[in-house]
Amino acid sequence: MLSLIFHVGSERFAIPSERVDKVLPTVELHRTTQSPRGLAGAFSYRGTVTPAIDLADWLMGTSTPLRLSSRMILIPLDAEPSNQKFALLAERVDELRTIDADILSGQSSAGWSGTLALGPVIADEHGLLQILEIDKLIAEARRMALLPPVEHVP
Secondary structure, three states: EEEEEEEOOOEEEEEEEHHEEEEEEEEEEOOOOOOOEEEEEEEEEEOEEEEEHHHHHHHOOOOOOOOOOOOOEEOOOOOOOOOOOOEEEEEEEEEEOOOOOHHHHHHEEEOOOOOOOOOOOOEEEOOOEEEHHHHHHHHHHHHHOOOOOOOOOO
C-alpha cells in the first residue's frame, strides 16, 4: 500500500495515498470563535469552504509549527468523489513509501483499546509508525464536531 508519511510532533503517521486528493502548501486559515480543539480553521478551495484539522492540536494539544515542510493534506470527505473535502495540517509531509499489507495484518502491528483508535501502529526501520484509517478519522472528527455531520439525502 503506497502511503504518505508525515509527522505530528515527534510521532510518525501514514495515510494511504489513494485517500489523498492533493497535498497543498499551508494557507491562511479563517478561525471562528469557540472552535473545538483541533479545528485549525477553514479556507476556500475552488470556491468551497474547506475545514482544516490541526492534527498536532487535536492529538497532542499543541499547534502544528508552520515550517517549509508543513502541508495541508486534502482528503475527500466521502469515499465517493465529491466536492466536499477537508484538510489535515501536518508537518514534515515529505515521503511516499510502500507499506507491505502483510505487516498491517500481522504480528508487527498493534492497537490499544481505550485510545483514540485511528488505525494500527507498525514498527519499521525508523521506529513506530501509526497508520491513519481515514474512515475512522472522519467518524471521530465528526463526533468531535471538527467536520460537518453526514448529510442525509431524502
